[in-house]
Amino acid sequence: MNFIVDETKPSDSNEKKTGNNIGKTTVLRLINFCLGGSEKSIYQSKEFKNNVNESVKSFLTEQKVKVTLKLQEDLENPLSRQLTICRNFLSGSKKILEIDAKPVLAKNFDMELKKSIFGFEEAKPTFKQLKAKNIRDEAERLENTVRVLGNFGKLEEYEALYLFWLGVDYPDAEKKRLLLEERGLEEKLYNRLFNENSESKLKQFLKIIEHDIDVLESKKNSFNINEEYESDLDSLNKVRANLNSFYSKQSQLDLRRELIEESYSELKKSLVDSQAGLLAELYAQANVFLPNLQKTYDETVAFHNQMVHEKMHFIADELPTIDAQLIKLNSEIQNSLTEEKRLVAQLQKSDTVDELQEVIAQLNGKYEQKGRFEEKLEQLLASKDTLTNIDSQLASIDKSIYELDELIQDRVSTFNMFFSEISNNLYGEKFAMSATFEQKKNTEQHFYKLYIDSLDGQTGTGKKKGEIAAFDIAYVKFAEQLGIKCLHFILHDQMEVVDDNQIEGLVREVVSANCQFVVPILRDKLPASIDKPEYQVLSLSQESKLFMI
Missing domain, CATH: 3.40.50 (Rossmann fold)
Incomplete structure (x- = not known):
């Protein structure tokens, strides 16, 4: 003693x-x-x-x-x-x-x-x-x-x-903690995607667009065009399809990056400044009403900020990979735009009618619209699958603990x-x-x-x-x-x-x-x-x- x-x-x-x-x-x-x-x-x-x-x-x-x-x-x-x-x-x-x-x-x-x-x-x-x-x-x-x-x-x-x-012995403690951190970020992404468009809404929109594409394809096929024009047109459609895919992926990565930056910014705002005089005065006032209060302000601030910094590090860890993917996508988009410009210039030399060009323009627009909706649906389903997978892993860990x-x-x-x-x-x-x-x-x-x-x-x-x-x-x-x-x-x-x-x-x-x-x-x-x-x-x-x- x-x-x-x-x-x-x-x-x-x-x-x-x-x-x-x-x-x-x-x-x-x-x-x-x-x-x-x-x-x-x-x-x-x-x-x-x-x-x-x-x-x-x-x-x-x-x-x-x-x-x-x-x-x-x-x-x-x-x-x-x-x-x-x-x-x-x-x-x-x-x-x-x-x-x-x-x-x-x-x-x-x-x-x-x-x-x-x-x-x-x-x-x-x-x-x-x-x-x-x-x-x-x-x-x-x-x-x-x-x-x-x-x-x-x-x-x-x-x-x-x-x-x-x-x-x-609890070897999965760290794995469970990391899964819960990952789940929080993924749930935020899923809720944002779902609030923009639900799974059912996206599927219904796609059905309407696919019907419009069928009608336009049928109308385009009714035109009598030469083989060379058809070949160039197919090449152009492939280039534009690739562009649509690239733009969709770019949109997905930009959205992911935006969400991470928002989360990072929100966490950064939650850091407590040790010079925040108003909060210290609040602790002082609390002590007046609760004389027995033994509040350790600096320890509380340090503990809180340490946890926030760990979260900030966790959610920002993905940013370098996203930036690298965006750089690669931008390069591919520029190459495709150059090829598109070449094919358009070549097609414009052919003898075509305005009506055919209008149908093609509408068709390309529909394909682009379809690509955007498919990408959104794919994002939503992928996020949903990720949450399901995380929940499955967490359930497995909880089961092993309860055993x-x-x-x-x-x-x-x-x-x-x-x-x-x-x-x-x-x-x-x-x-x-x-x-x-x-x-x-x-x-x-x-x-x-x-x-x-x-x-x-x-x-x-x-x-x-x-x-x-x-x-x-x-x-x-x-x-x-x-x-x-x-x-x-x-x-x-x-x-x-x-x-x-x-x-x-x-x-x-x-x-x-x-x-x-x-x-x-x-x-x-x-x-x-x-x-x-x-x-x-x-x-x-x-x-x-x-x-x-």
Whole structure:
């Protein structure tokens, strides 16, 4: 048990003396920083992005502060495997970002930590998502037991995370995520095509055009023309047919490109500017009405923008291929136009009647119109087939996941043995977790969700934090029993709202578990029975703050 406390005593004569704002919570943020968290959380206000502690920021950069985090598999065995992570607050060539003294690129840091700690190399869940349960210093993790990714977390990301927690192998997590991304773009294309012309409407238009073509072909064939003219006319029709096909393909590619650019632009607009003062003021106003709100503005912005950038990269990936196809098509169109001009000039030298030229012009127009409608119908049907194919793949993946339901429920039952026992020890009430495979509204997709329930219904703030702590300790015991790799340290903020009896109970549970529980807490909120040196890892004061400034 590692309490981070202040040295303020209840008997201090100075009534203004306080144990707040001395760096207790900053310790948690420094640990999170070494594990890939944002440096801004160290010196910037959660609520007001413009409220920067310049003295702390300057200290960290000017003094070239380096933070080193050492992880060890067994703290009681000095020979057990260790991992050392170093970071500083500088940039460019002076930036330090190392794992076991080896420099790591920022873009690879999350994956390298995941491989080093969990031995896991799949794209999802990310290391940031995996550590979220263990570092509870932000609102979404302080208030939610299992929804540790907040409202920005997608259903497929939560599903991958939950199954990882349960030690259930889920190799199709990334494939499912990519299919859902692809489906979103394809559905947008299909809806746009369908809104312009339905499948039935296009087929009816084609029937009318084909009838008009039959009539004009019959009329054209009634003319008595020489073989040379007929041959040139056939060549011209083939060239124009090719042109129609090229124009249709060009139209299709232009439409596809336009849709991608629109989606890209919409996503770009959804990026949140960290300088958006109005939004920060909105967070401030929310804090007035909800005093307990622990909103982390910069972390929320960074998380949101990271997801948007990933989507932008995904949808723009097709643009180079489309541009190459358009260049090739333009070349083919120019060549065909040149040939068309030559054939028209040659035909105009022949003895023809105006009526025949008019019929041919009408016929060519009809063929061009037919080509456009056929291309639109082909696009619509192709998009429909793509959606059907994606849905089929998603259904297959969902089926393979649901086939693991017996294993999943068995793992949940094993977890609940620890969870219900710890919660019962703390509150005389047994909490339980359940896993359900639910269908997403208005779709055919299914996702696993986890729920926490109590026989007595909703819990208050203090009891909720006790529930979260019980969950985290129970998970360490569960993971150990099943051999699931996990972090054996738990960081919790704002434990002052928990009753003394439950804080004492948590200490007993931590001592009996193979985990390290780090908690910043005001000394006057610490029960006397556990206000002991062996439980206190760090003591700070107004005269001796964390950074000594």
